[in-house]
Amino acid sequence: VKYVYDFTEGNKDLKDLLGGKGANLAEMTNLGLPVPPGFTITTEACKVYLDSGEEPAALRDEVSAHLAALEEQMGKKLGQPDNPLLVSVRSGAKFSMPGMMDTVLNIGLSDKSVQGLAEQAGDARFAWDSYRRLIQMFGKTVLGVDGELFEDALEAAKAAKKVTVDTELEAADLKKLVTRFKKIVRTEAGRDFPQEPREQMDLAVKAVFDSWNGDRAKLYRRQERIPGDLGTAVNVCSMVFGNLGPDSGTGVAFTRDPASGHQGVYGDYLQNAQGEDVVAGIRNTVPLAELEQIDKKSYDQLMQIMETLENHYKDLCDIEFTIERGQLWMLQTRVGKRTAGAAFRIATQLVDQGLIDETEALQRVTGAQLAQLMFPRFDEAAKVEKVGRGIAASPGAAVGKAVFDSYTAVKWSRSGEKVILVRRETNPDDLDGMIAAEGILTSRGGKTSHAAVVARGMGKTCVCGAEELEVDTKRRRMTVPGGHVVEEGDVISIDGSSGKVYLGEVPVVPSPVVEYFEGRMHAGADDADELVEAVHRIMAFADRKRRLRVRANADNAEDALRARRFGAQGIGLCRTEHMFLGDRREQVERLILADTQEEREESLKQLLPLQKKDFVELFEAMDGLPVTVRLLDPPLHEFLPDITELSVRVALAESRQESHENDLRLLQAVHRLHEQNPMLGLRGVRLGLVIPGLFTMQVRAIAEAAAERRNAKGDPRAEIMIPLVGTVQELEIVREEADQVIAEVEAATGVELKLAIGTMIELPRAALTAGQIAEAAEFFSFGTNDLTQTVWGFSRDDVEASFFTAYLEKGIFGVSPFETIDRDGVGSLVKAAAEAGRRTRPDLKLGVCGEHGGDPESVHFFHEVGLDYVSCSPFRIPVARLEAGRAAT
Numbered sequence: 001v002k003y004v005y006d007f008t009e010g011n012k013d014l015k016d017l018l019g020g021k022g023a024n025l026a027e028m029t030n031l032g033l034p035v036p037p038g039f040t041i042t043t044e045a046c047k048v049y050l051d052s053g054e055e056p057a058a059l060r061d062e063v064s065a066h067l068a069a070l071e072e073q074m075g076k077k078l079g080q081p082d083n084p085l086l087v088s089v090r091s092g093a094k095f096s097m098p099g100m101m102d103t104v105l106n107i108g109l110s111d112k113s114v115q116g117l118a119e120q121a122g123d124a125r126f127a128w129d130s131y132r133r134l135i136q137m138f139g140k141t142v143l144g145v146d147g148e149l150f151e152d153a154l155e156a157a158k159a160a161k162k163v164t165v166d167t168e169l170e171a172a173d174l175k176k177l178v179t180r181f182k183k184i185v186r187t188e189a190g191r192d193f194p195q196e197p198r199e200q201m202d203l204a205v206k207a208v209f210d211s212w213n214g215d216r217a218k219l220y221r222r223q224e225r226i227p228g229d230l231g232t233a234v235n236v237c238s239m240v241f242g243n244l245g246p247d248s249g250t251g252v253a254f255t256r257d258p259a260s261g262h263q264g265v266y267g268d269y270l271q272n273a274q275g276e277d278v279v280a281g282i283r284n285t286v287p288l289a290e291l292e293q294i295d296k297k298s299y300d301q302l303m304q305i306m307e308t309l310e311n312h313y314k315d316l317c318d319i320e321f322t323i324e325r326g327q328l329w330m331l332q333t334r335v336g337k338r339t340a341g342a343a344f345r346i347a348t349q350l351v352d353q354g355l356i357d358e359t360e361a362l363q364r365v366t367g368a369q370l371a372q373l374m375f376p377r378f379d380e381a382a383k384v385e386k387v388g389r390g391i392a393a394s395p396g397a398a399v400g401k402a403v404f405d406s407y408t409a410v411k412w413s414r415s416g417e418k419v420i421l422v423r424r425e426t427n428p429d430d431l432d433g434m435i436a437a438e439g440i441l442t443s444r445g446g447k448t449s450h451a452a453v454v455a456r457g458m459g460k461t462c463v464c465g466a467e468e469l470e471v472d473t474k475r476r477r478m479t480v481p482g483g484h485v486v487e488e489g490d491v492i493s494i495d496g497s498s499g500k501v502y503l504g505e506v507p508v509v510p511s512p513v514v515e516y517f518e519g520r521m522h523a524g525a526d527d528a529d530e531l532v533e534a535v536h537r538i539m540a541f542a543d544r545k546r547r548l549r550v551r552a553n554a555d556n557a558e559d560a561l562r563a564r565r566f567g568a569q570g571i572g573l574c575r576t577e578h579m580f581l582g583d584r585r586e587q588v589e590r591l592i593l594a595d596t597q598e599e600r601e602e603s604l605k606q607l608l609p610l611q612k613k614d615f616v617e618l619f620e621a622m623d624g625l626p627v628t629v630r631l632l633d634p635p636l637h638e639f640l641p642d643i644t645e646l647s648v649r650v651a652l653a654e655s656r657q658e659s660h661e662n663d664l665r666l667l668q669a670v671h672r673l674h675e676q677n678p679m680l681g682l683r684g685v686r687l688g689l690v691i692p693g694l695f696t697m698q699v700r701a702i703a704e705a706a707a708e709r710r711n712a713k714g715d716p717r718a719e720i721m722i723p724l725v726g727t728v729q730e731l732e733i734v735r736e737e738a739d740q741v742i743a744e745v746e747a748a749t750g751v752e753l754k755l756a757i758g759t760m761i762e763l764p765r766a767a768l769t770a771g772q773i774a775e776a777a778e779f780f781s782f783g784t785n786d787l788t789q790t791v792w793g794f795s796r797d798d799v800e801a802s803f804f805t806a807y808l809e810k811g812i813f814g815v816s817p818f819e820t821i822d823r824d825g826v827g828s829l830v831k832a833a834a835e836a837g838r839r840t841r842p843d844l845k846l847g848v849c850g851e852h853g854g855d856p857e858s859v860h861f862f863h864e865v866g867l868d869y870v871s872c873s874p875f876r877i878p879v880a881r882l883e884a885g886r887a888a889t
């Protein structure tokens with residue numbers, strides 16, 4: 001195996017091996033862009049190290065060979081006293097990961113070579129500044145010294161000299177600071193700062209490897225569902241210097257605005273500085289556009305490179321660059337993170353520019369982003385007090401209690417409070433708090449600050465750089481213009497789409513994307529915004545591409561009509577038990593309590609017209625589209641009063657010697673029907689078999705409703721679905737009765753109904769005997785809620801509250817199996833049952849109506865196993881349509 005690649009040897013498709021940063025440095029090198037020479041140590045080397053605790057035997061020699069070649073090319077040796085080659089060591093995993101060691105600059109400097117650098121650059125101040133940065137970064141990230149100690153020493157040096165910015169420190173001051181820093185290292189790390197350049201480099205490489213398993217990196221991976229065994233690559237890159245005077249500098253840029261998607265000049269530049277200064281916000285950056293005045297040649301070149309990169313990557317790129325004495329260098333590029341809205345806009349813009357096609361456009365957006373765009377927003381008209389405005393860094397409307405540190409954010413959110421994390425600026429130590437918070441507010445830093453970048457990545461609301469707010473983290477408060485003080489625990493609202501900050505709780509209004517789906521805003525209309533246009537077009541791409549049909553879980557006309565507006569192609573699950581709630585409950589109670597056949601028939605007769613009316617309305621709302629009506633499913637005791645309440649009532653009545661015959665009868669019935677495990681008890685098809693006439697009443701209601709709609713020139717497409725079937729015999733019995741009722745209704749009305757009868761597959765036995773069950777079913781609908789419950793043996797009503805948090809924390813699963821289909825377990829049963837069913841009945845229709853039907857990841861799975869449709873709640877239909885389209889590309 002080859003563990004080291006020169007930048008000229010890689011390319012952007014080798015991210016697994018070279019990490020994102022390494023692969024893109026190689027790509028830029030091969031595009032002929034000005035990248036300082038260097039090499040990448042592969043993730044394979046990291047994996048060997050993580051597995052065995054030792055670097056692969058061949059690595060040292062390979063690094064030596066690449067270093068020798070680099071030295072040859074640069075005409076100087078690493079750390080050479082009179083003319084040192086300096087390198088940066090930077091981590092770079094396949095996915096960019098905050099919390100991992102990032103960068104050590106200026107490796108190769110020592111007490112000796114700092115002199116050489118001073119002479120070579122003709123600038124002693126620069127050399128000593130570079131050296132103190134090395135000790136600081138190396139001390140912090142490689143040797144694990146608390147970074148604040150260095151910061152404090154730097155502050156002290158500035159204070160002693162009565163200056164405010166670090167550029168005002170002179171060579172002699174920095175030289176003293178180096179001595180101070182070395183002492184800090186010795187005391188804190190128990191060793192001297194290494195003077196041997198190669199040792200510096202090797203230790204830094206190892207520290208990058210180790211940082212893969214740092215706590216924050218692990219937390220981030222769990223959050224983002226990044227596998228734990230990928231490892232990171234390490235980039236060793238020859239140094240170029242942005243801190244060589246006013247004709248030098250460093251900056252970050254986007255090829256488009258990551259918030260709106262608009263093309264333009266977006267970024268920050270900092271004169272006479274090295275990389276970490278920009279992110280750390282030590283001095284104020286200037287907008288990138290000002291670089292045109294500072295250094296027109298570099299600016300023009302940068303604009304051209306940005307265009308080259310966009311055309312090459314065919315996407316928004318973000319970049320880091322450095323200018324060394326008028327010479328521009330590219331230090332990094334990658335396809336940039338963006339807000340959900342920008343993702344849709346950019347995808348359509350790129351189609352219009354002819355850079356990508358519709359299929360590719362679908363890969364540039366996700367269902368999760370669409371879901372985010374459907375969140376409500378703040379009501380602009382609400383009378384609330386705006387107290388500040390920062391940069392709209394990551395959209396959304398967040399309301400919560402202000403907290404000023406990560407620890408409190410986590411603690412309060414665990415106890416159920418909604419919090420907004422308020423910081424001057426965030427750093428990787430704040431990650432837990434950012435995850436726990438509804439939103440993040442900072443008073444410093446721009447669109448490329450840590451808070452902004454991480455929040456966007458997490459899809460979390462963020463306003464950053466709200467400079468009018470004075471954040472005092474020590475006293476846990478912030479002061480807003482006018483002097484009002486927000487204490488810890490006071491409610492604030494932040495709008496990540498406008499950057500506005502409000503006191504108190506701001507009411508929210510629906511998003512324009514929902515208004516569009518609802519048909520209250522139209523693409524192409526004057527008032528439609530760019531986002532709605534983009535969503536409209538992407539949805540059209542998805543609908544053209546997808547094979548899966550999308551239906552809704554709905555059981556009343558209102559939901560059905562909304563589902564239809566949202567693009568539903570039918571109803572995949574009408575839960576009829578929802579039709580028996582409210583004032584009809586008493587009638588059901590009477591049915592359950594009926595002692596005689598007459599009583600039972602009487603109550604069924606009363607229920608029939610009510611059910612029929614429900615179905616007429618539903619079939620009318622869904623005219624021309626299939627409506628799968630599921631017969632009654634839940635345990636009967638759900639329709640009876642609470643056992644404790646009733647017992648108390650009976651006992652009270654007895655003690656008062658009042659009459660209580662009815663309650664007593666009810667109590668006996670409740671006792672009779674009480675089950676220890678109702679989920680595994682008398683429900684679904686079992687009810688139908690135990691209570692004579694119940695299912696046939698429902699079938700009659702469906703059939704008569706369909707006939708009525710047909711006579712009214714409608715086009716009802718009802719399907720009858722039997723729940724909780726475990727064996728084909730159950731289905732056969734119900735079917736026989738149903739067929740008879742349907743025949744009766746057909747005879748009586750003269751309408752030929754063609755009602756399909758099918759079943760849910762939601763028990764393991766049903767899945768395992770799907771081949772037999774298909775003999776009696778014209779369709780299957782997978783009930784993955786119950787199937788997950790019974791395959792795992794997890795109670796769907798209890799687990800999320802009891803042990804799932806522990807399971808998620810231990811990484812047993814990255815996400816609840818009730819949310820995303822467990823491909824290996826539940827999923828493999830679905831796949832096998834689908835195949836067995838189709839072997840018996842090639843035209844068997846297959847769908848899914850569990851919650852998974854609206855989950856992006858799961859939709860892809862159902863596409864892969866060849867289902868005909870997914871069914872989900874009305875609000876998730878657009879997401880399911882989009883993901884079904886993406887799955888088909």
Ligand code: PEP
Pocket residue numbers: 573575633762782783784785786787849850851
């Ligand atoms: C299921 O079990 O997946 C299902 C759709 O039915 P219910 O959620 O009503 O049990």
Ligand code: MG
Pocket residue numbers: 762783785786
């Ligand atoms: Mg079910």
